[in-house]
Amino acid sequence: MSRRKRRHRRAVISLLLPCALLGLGCEGCSGSPPAPVPPVKERAAARNRQGLSAEARGDRDGALAAFGESLKLHRSVEDFPGAAVALVNLARVHRLRGEIPLAKEKIDAADPLLPPGSPLFPEMAFEKAMIGLASGDLPAAKEWATRAVDTEKGDASGRMLNLLARILLLEGRSDEAQGRAEGALAANRNAGARGEEANSLRLLGDIATARMDRGRAGEFYAASLSIDKGIANSRKIAADLRALGVLAAGAGDTGKALGFYARAYDVSVNGDDPRGAASALLEMARLYEKTGAPEKAQSARRERERLLGGHLTD
Amino acid sequence: MKREKDPKFRHLEAIVGAFVLAAFAAIVSLVLFLGIENDLFSEKYPLRFRTDSGAGFTRGMPVKLSGFRIGRIQKISLDDQAKVVVRMRIDRKYQKWIRADSTATLLREGLVGDSVVSISVGSPGSRVLPGDDFLPFMPEKDLSRLAFELSDSVKTVLLEIRETVAYINDPKGDLQQTLGNVRRLSANMEKSRHRVDTLLVTATGTVARVDPVMDNLATAIDNVGRRLPVLLDRMEGTLSNTERISREFLKATEKGGPRIPPLLRGTEELVEDTDTIVKGMKTMWPFKKHVPPANGPGIVPGDSHE
Numbered sequence A: 001m002s003r004r005k006r007r008h009r010r011a012v013i014s015l016l017l018p019c020a021l022l023g024l025g026c027e028g029c030s031g032s033p034p035a036p037v038p039p040v041k042e043r044a045a046a047r048n049r050q051g052l053s054a055e056a057r058g059d060r061d062g063a064l065a066a067f068g069e070s071l072k073l074h075r076s077v078e079d080f081p082g083a084a085v086a087l088v089n090l091a092r093v094h095r096l097r098g099e100i101p102l103a104k105e106k107i108d109a110a111d112p113l114l115p116p117g118s119p120l121f122p123e124m125a126f127e128k129a130m131i132g133l134a135s136g137d138l139p140a141a142k143e144w145a146t147r148a149v150d151t152e153k154g155d156a157s158g159r160m161l162n163l164l165a166r167i168l169l170l171e172g173r174s175d176e177a178q179g180r181a182e183g184a185l186a187a188n189r190n191a192g193a194r195g196e197e198a199n200s201l202r203l204l205g206d207i208a209t210a211r212m213d214r215g216r217a218g219e220f221y222a223a224s225l226s227i228d229k230g231i232a233n234s235r236k237i238a239a240d241l242r243a244l245g246v247l248a249a250g251a252g253d254t255g256k257a258l259g260f261y262a263r264a265y266d267v268s269v270n271g272d273d274p275r276g277a278a279s280a281l282l283e284m285a286r287l288y289e290k291t292g293a294p295e296k297a298q299s300a301r302r303e304r305e306r307l308l309g310g311h312l313t314d
Numbered sequence B: 001m002k003r004e005k006d007p008k009f010r011h012l013e014a015i016v017g018a019f020v021l022a023a024f025a026a027i028v029s030l031v032l033f034l035g036i037e038n039d040l041f042s043e044k045y046p047l048r049f050r051t052d053s054g055a056g057f058t059r060g061m062p063v064k065l066s067g068f069r070i071g072r073i074q075k076i077s078l079d080d081q082a083k084v085v086v087r088m089r090i091d092r093k094y095q096k097w098i099r100a101d102s103t104a105t106l107l108r109e110g111l112v113g114d115s116v117v118s119i120s121v122g123s124p125g126s127r128v129l130p131g132d133d134f135l136p137f138m139p140e141k142d143l144s145r146l147a148f149e150l151s152d153s154v155k156t157v158l159l160e161i162r163e164t165v166a167y168i169n170d171p172k173g174d175l176q177q178t179l180g181n182v183r184r185l186s187a188n189m190e191k192s193r194h195r196v197d198t199l200l201v202t203a204t205g206t207v208a209r210v211d212p213v214m215d216n217l218a219t220a221i222d223n224v225g226r227r228l229p230v231l232l233d234r235m236e237g238t239l240s241n242t243e244r245i246s247r248e249f250l251k252a253t254e255k256g257g258p259r260i261p262p263l264l265r266g267t268e269e270l271v272e273d274t275d276t277i278v279k280g281m282k283t284m285w286p287f288k289k290h291v292p293p294a295n296g297p298g299i300v301p302g303d304s305h306e
Helices: A003-029 A039-054 A062-075 A080-096 A102-115 A121-134 A138-151 A157-170 A174-191 A195-210 A214-232 A235-251 A256-272 A274-290 A294-308 B014-035 B092-097 B143-168 B174-202 B205-282
Strands: B044-051 B062-065 B068-078 B086-090 B104-108 B115-119
Touching: A039 A062, A039 A080, A062 A080, A080 A121, A102 A121, A121 A138, A121 A157, A138 A157, A157 A174, A157 A195, A157 B086, A174 A195, A195 A214, A195 A235, A214 A235, A235 A256, A235 A274, A256 A274, A274 A294, B044 B068, B044 B092, B086 B092, B143 B174, B143 B205, B174 B205
Parallel strands: B062 B115
Antiparallel strands: B044 B086, B062 B068, B068 B086, B104 B115
């Protein structure tokens, strides 16, 4: 390399280096500082965060207390969007605790605070549909699930579609349900929502089971199980195993069905889900009775009774 | 040969000399300043104290008197009895305050502050401690130690109460026997009353039959009279112990109680400060690029399968 070229290269480097350093400095200092948040709103947001953490670790009492405080703080400054967030959260936690009247009261209070154009409206509509479903009001559940699907334009659209498909299947409209579930599967894959993707697959498995297409149903359930194992969701894994058990029992393969139910029971017991475990035990008891093993059936029923603490629902 | 002279370098030697002098003066000032800051130029004298454990002491740890630093720990060593000898270097000008009744204590400054050795001011009547002399070391009781001592005292009372209850319940014990005697006495008195009735009715000279009963009565009363004071003494002892423990507990509460609110306040402020710092850092480059965005508007994650 000639001396002239070297000098030229050095000059270029000496020009580029300060430019790069200046660029890095500007990148670091760029951006205006965030707008200050009033202390009451900051406290309300902090309570909401505490509620989310409590719910994530399974402390539903703590979550309700924190969301309640957040709601009080938002209401003290007439912050309606904030209050709506707290109300939707309260409704969701109450529903998960099985307190449907309380959940309904909270979600009905959130409804007038959220116009349909609001970004939170689809979430509110989804929750309202879930509460309708939990209380057995299928028409209301369907109406709100449809509104949720129509208004959600983001990554949650697959979840909304899953719910609508689930309601349609319960209404016995499996063709429509399949269309929605397939749409949900595509949307969830596109959004990378693995849990909801597994829900779509399980739903498609249910639809195939309803149509007596056991081969397809088994494939869907296996795919769903694989995803649920990947995301390590105990309740969903147990649900997949129970669905596989139903499928095997329907095909007359009692041994295989018992195997799936035993696995589902084990997963539920270790995942602190007594209801899931009791459900698996009930199916096992029925299969044992069918196969002429009354002692085993009796033992499974006794264990189920112990798990549910006397509150039996067949 | 003609020597070229550039007018720009005319006073070069003088300028370089001035710079060298200025640099030298700056270095000397810095050394002096650091020396004064670290008390290098003040006269020192050694003092020592002995303690069971060297935990918490470090070389160079400040030694304070009434909150002012008066020296540092110079050396920590073990003596023949495996005791820890801590040697301090104290500024000579403070010697007049450190007297024979001064004590050394290991203290922590604030909630998360450094540990320091604190020396108490001696009383004017005591002699000034000469160099290399030993100060008594007073280990400060922490809350766990207080709780331990309290639990010891409570344990003693509980043991005494248990013994007393066992003594009261013991079927062969004085009290049970006394009660048995009183029961027998009552029964005897009932019988005696019947007999006295009979006697009165029949008016026979069976008064002598009352004598054994009266003897029993006298024995029982004698028993009660002898054993009751012992029992009362024991009860009194237990009560005085309970009173002592209550007083100690009150003292411990009075001592520890006022420290708890400032501690809690300090912790709260610390947590708030940390929260502020972490929040600030989250908005700074390069951290902000690695902080995941908040979960939308803060909604509990929904699931279509629930």
